[in-house]
Amino acid sequence: MKANEIIDVLEKLGQSSYNRVLIEGEWGIGKTKYVEDFTKDYPNSCYISLFGQKDIKTIIQDIYFKLIANDDIGGKFKKRYTDMAGKLNKIDFSIYGFSLTIPLLGDIYKAMEKELSQKDTYIIIFDDLERKHEELGLKEIFGLSDSLSKIKGIKTVLIAATKHLDADNESIFFDYKEKAIDRTYFIEKYSDNAPVEILGEEVWETLSGLTEFFSFKNLRTFQKIKLLILEVINTLGQNVFSDKFTKEDVYRMCFATIVFNVEHNGKMILMDEKMRRYSESESAIVDYMCAYIMKNSLDNSMSKSVLFHIKRLYE
Known part of the structure; x- marks a missing residue:
């Protein structure tokens, strides 16, 4: 695939049977550009860079902000975001087997969905998988992606250049890939234009x-x-x-x-x-x-x- 075809993949993801997608491609091929272009035009999506991220809690706070601070949602949801973000520090995030339990995020999404006139799929895109901080485990990211995808209407997308994972993370990636990813798209060339x-x-x-x-x-x-x-x-x-x-x-x-x-x-x-x-x-x-x-x-x-x-x- 060429990099510009990422937009087509993401546009069709809402009607797809896949909930957890990986887009794989080398650095500098244009993956991030087209993902960001998509999120600008598709309001029911958010872009999260994992570059330098050290823990899951910070990532979830970022997701909260982008879900609830959306201008289309309204001021009362921004207030709710502030209240909920404060409670994050009191939640004990734990891993059960392969997934993280995040009931609060599900509650917020359902509340938001109820208020919105539309019920389109919400796509959460995690970029720079290979650039995460060493303190953040790859299993935790897979667990978060898996847990989010179980919330009705949410699809998750991982963007990565797995060639640049270190030896330990590469081993974990290939051990868990089949369980954590429904479909992989390979970007082999930048777009013609x-x-x-x-x-x-x-x-x-x-x-x-x-x-x-x-x-x-x-x-x-x-x-x-x-x-x-x-x-x-x-x-x-x-x-x-x-x-x-x-x-x-x-x-x-x-x-x-x-x-x-x-x-x-x-x-x-x-x-x-x-x-x-x-x-x-x-x-x-x-x-x-x-x-x-x-x-x-x-x-x-x-x-x-x-x-x-x-x-x-x-x-």
């Missing part, structure tokens, strides 16, 4: 042909290209550009700089290994970037003298 959305149409028109020679998996590469372009243009100023020195050449040189330093870790991996031994000088690297990354596409070949400085600026 993601690069142009990041870079803008003008830059993308110049770079799209070059990107076809490479296999990028992380959208942060395009974000770094955009930031470097902005930095270089701000440094040079708008008045330096002409038919002999074009903005398009700056776009290409910034692209080459990021590909070489970020994607290829500063190594001339596109060149034959024997040739690399004789091409380690900085001028040789600049020639390499022009020939192997930019495919000699500069409007003015003399512009590569600027590439030396752009490379230095970034490094």
Whole structure:
């Protein structure tokens, strides 16, 4: 699946028989962007990042706030949130086998559901599973997800890059996955329009042909290209550009700089290994970037003298 298809999955989840879903994909592929886009347009949902979370109580407080502090619900529910949040400290959360008992959350959801004219499914999305604090157990998260999904009308979604779980959590994840997850969706590629959305149409028109020679998996590469372009243009100023020195050449040189330093870790991996031994000088690297990354596409070949400085600026 492509990252933009996450929205379709979440939109159909309300009518689905699945209650506990996992969306799996590598870092930087666009998972969070499309999840957040969905929650902005779908009021019966909330987004919870597990990044750095240390305990279940804090997560539940976050869920309470997002369920009850919703502007559509009304002031009296915001007051009720304050009352209930205070009681959280008096509740003894305990694990029975695989689930957590959270009757209070169920009561609040039912009360809220009763007051609302609509009774749509409420989707709770937990992102950054692999970035949780080490003090928060993976079993606890699975237990919370399982317990929430047993409340009528609530669906839970876990977003993760399980490749980045440490050894202990990876073992727990695969031991409990079958019990804790009804359906897994694998995100293998960013959406087709993601690069142009990041870079803008003008830059993308110049770079799209070059990107076809490479296999990028992380959208942060395009974000770094955009930031470097902005930095270089701000440094040079708008008045330096002409038919002999074009903005398009700056776009290409910034692209080459990021590909070489970020994607290829500063190594001339596109060149034959024997040739690399004789091409380690900085001028040789600049020639390499022009020939192997930019495919000699500069409007003015003399512009590569600027590439030396752009490379230095970034490094």
